[in-house]
Amino acid sequence: MNPSRIYGKLLKHFGKQHWWPADSAFEVMIGAILTQQTTWLSVEKAIENLKKHGLLSPASLAGAKTGLIERLIRPTGFYKQKAGRIKAFSQYLRSRYNGSIYRLFTKRQTHKLREELLALDGIGNETADSILLYAGERLIFPIDAYTRRVSGRLGHKEDDYERLRAFFERNLPRSLAVYKEFHALLVRLAKEHCRIKPLCSGCPLGEECKRG
DNA sequence: ACCCAGGTGGCCC
């Protein structure tokens, strides 16, 4: 399969997705943790709750009561785990970077930053890469379950995270805008057409899909 | 009453 051609088709069919919806890089990072294994609608509610309580900055979240964070993010599920993780993440930003997202991202090699993020509790491959791309403006292509499913349907055998990421990064133009948009488009496509019960009518991929 | 959601970490072999 040719990712660039797929990207063109999806963009033409769906239009721009305008990811990542957030008011700040920190909001992107917190959203990236909250959105694990849940719907974006739930994350929006949680983010709204945090905002209402003034808890959308590293300093405020780092000092908040864990029980309060749990209550505010409950709709996203796994809320005890996630509350501890976003608090610990905020404390890490506070102690290591004085709460400055700018200091976190500026003058840092991407792969070093990636290793550093991966070492944190609750930040795995996809979350780290979403943060790097959408909050850090790094040329990293995140692989999520939908991207895996779509590339499988397109006949691509590779399933290993790093190899799949390398494949997309090798075959896409080196453009932040393209990376951001394509990842979002793949999610959109999979949601509408590649669920377990496939809804293939109207799928913009047509004959390219080799399901089964 | 199921099944799924923009994963991660722990444990096992």
Added chain:
DNA sequence: GGGCCACATGGG
């Protein structure tokens, strides 16, 4: 390297 499991609310 892989396969299973817990984590948990909310919507179809």
